Amino acid sequence: MEILEEVLRRVKPGPEDTIRIQSAVDLVISRLKDLDAEVHGSFRKGTWLKGDTDVDLFVFYPRSVGKEYLAREALREILDRLQGLRTRLAYAEHPYVIVEVDGVEVDVVPALRVESGDQAITAVDRTPFHTRYVTSRLSDEGKDQVRLLKRFLKGIGVYGAEIRVMGFSGYVAELLTIYYGSFLNVLKGASTWKPGTEIVLERETKEFNSPLVIPDPVDPRRNAAAAVSMKSLATMSIASRMFLKEASLDFFYPPSPEPQPVLGEVLVAEIKLLEPYVDDVLWGQIRRSVEKIRNSLLNAGFRVVDVGWCQDERVRLLVQVESTQIGDHHLGQGPPFYLESSTEFILSNRHVWVGDDGKLYALKRRKEVDPERIILNSISLKYKYSVRQYKLTEASDDCTRAFLRKRPLWLK
């Protein structure tokens, strides 16, 4: 397929890319001499995309030092060795160090050396086994198939296991390619996925209750696809079906959305974080806030179309409702006339009557008719923040336009 060749031309790194990254890595490793340092991740596995210059460099410590050692002593040692380079701290399960050398970012991550994947104590301890599993099962051609799949997942917006995306990790992309054999076969498979689909490469040791289940070949008690949300699963399945129906470069490189009219009414809550935050922690709180916004608005009587978000320097929550005007009063339904509780319903409501169906009804005053206040009260972040709220009148950025368009950009 011509499209796939074109994509591969764009995503496959050339020798010069490899040399540039390798030099940066070599420099960092030279600083870590006599430590147990190894490169892992997609660079090592040969499944990285051109332009993605993140390299994972693991520094292993004996299992016996324990988890807590990594976050303090190990980190301090690593920082010590990298003195003079451009470093900064980042946070995942543990803090780690990001070094920038010649435009290449190297994540230097302390980990524990274990004997097999199922002995992992921290999430990253499993990495060497992932590397070994993937490299032993992927040919060079297979690696390119992984690249196509990763670019496809990026294009349709479901690449990455982080809470903001809740999608497919690079490792899951590799496992899918190994299982199905090729990029197009992954799509054929994905187009028939259902919630709870299980993809078993080696063996399964327990039942998982997730939209997508892929027991990790190096630790089958773990679901490698645990992060994949129902929405990501559905998006991948639908995009696969649509691509197989009519292939297009848009799936890999979606076009920018045209200007869009505001349909319904869109309320924006622009959140400015006032202290440093860990991305995954923040997005966990934002996801919960979004759920609460949706439920609180529905309970208050608003018809919610969709809640979305955009992130640049600020996080913007976009709340789309059919109408912000829902009236001061609403109809409440009571029990049928012949139930005991009907007397209580009459006594506790002023504007109460018998309906044609023999049920009691009451007209009740709404507790809250201002959707902006409901949204504000539903945002709960543990970091310090400020909020600015306004009604959207025009969408000038791509993210807001895509939200208004609703139709995925990879669909004509």
Add this chain to the structure above:
Amino acid sequence: MEILEEVLRRVKPGPEDTIRIQSAVDLVISRLKDLDAEVHGSFRKGTWLKGDTDVDLFVFYPRSVGKEYLAREALREILDRLQGLRTRLAYAEHPYVIVEVDGVEVDVVPALRVESGDQAITAVDRTPFHTRYVTSRLSDEGKDQVRLLKRFLKGIGVYGAEIRVMGFSGYVAELLTIYYGSFLNVLKGASTWKPGTEIVLERETKEFNSPLVIPDPVDPRRNAAAAVSMKSLATMSIASRMFLKEASLDFFYPPSPEPQPVLGEVLVAEIKLLEPYVDDVLWGQIRRSVEKIRNSLLNAGFRVVDVGWCQDERVRLLVQVESTQIGDHHLGQGPPFYLESSTEFILSNRHVWVGDDGKLYALKRRKEVDPERIILNSISLKYKYSVRQYKLTEASDDCTRAFLRKRPLWLK
């Protein structure tokens, strides 16, 4: 109970009332000499309310002349005999004649003479058997109990079998009193009614599917309470329970409603009939129109609180909605992603997306956002009429105030 004595003082006719009506009846009967004329109805049965001056006078013809004879030849003969008196025509199953004598209205109704209630050909042929059944089973005290019940039914708004009311006829009030023994016992019984309650005085010969079932003792294949709607049944049951809890004259003589604010929004359609109509036929059409208004508004996305009506020279339909503003667009739900039909849903909608639950959603333009137009299009009367529509801002008449109050007037 003092309240009941007070009501009885008001509803029980005195000798002078009887004499006045009897003189009017005697005059009419004298004109019908040598015809087979008999007084029936509540005046004959002694269950009429003071001030209710409607008298039923039946003129019987042999069964052999057939139904069609009544509407033409019989009617012509009756009109002929009544020449010179103030007469007008009225319409039920057949046309009949209303004569006014000294402020008393006598309905002169042609009917067929049959041998038993179950041989009735027209609805009124059963009347002599009703008269005989009721008078043979009601003592003078029993008649007063019927009067209390009728006034109670009037007070709570469910007296009358006509389509506008769909309530309890005088005959049903008599049967209930015979069955339960007294007014208060009717209320005790009614307060435990459920949909489908059966009250069998003599025998039952078939299954009825109505909110209330009372096989007619003179023709058990007929449900004497067939007209009672679920709403009337429920209203009677609830009012009975409330009266037994706290008796009040308000149940018999509800007070006028105080001025009321408009809660939600109320749209009025004022219908002016432009040609003569039969009340029951018109109200059948209005009931169907009201049902259509309710369903069309709900389908269009409006939240309907209640639809009511008021009748003076015009018929006014009162449509109460939570809000008349519902926005130009609405959320449409599609199938879950894994169903075949999801592809079709995507292809047939422009603003379509995958929801968090893996279902497809679409934002659709509403076909109609003007509730007044929906109401107008839902009114369908077979008589000529004109409609004036407006939004209610103030309720100056009792009927509209009662509609806005919602709470029955017999409840404090």
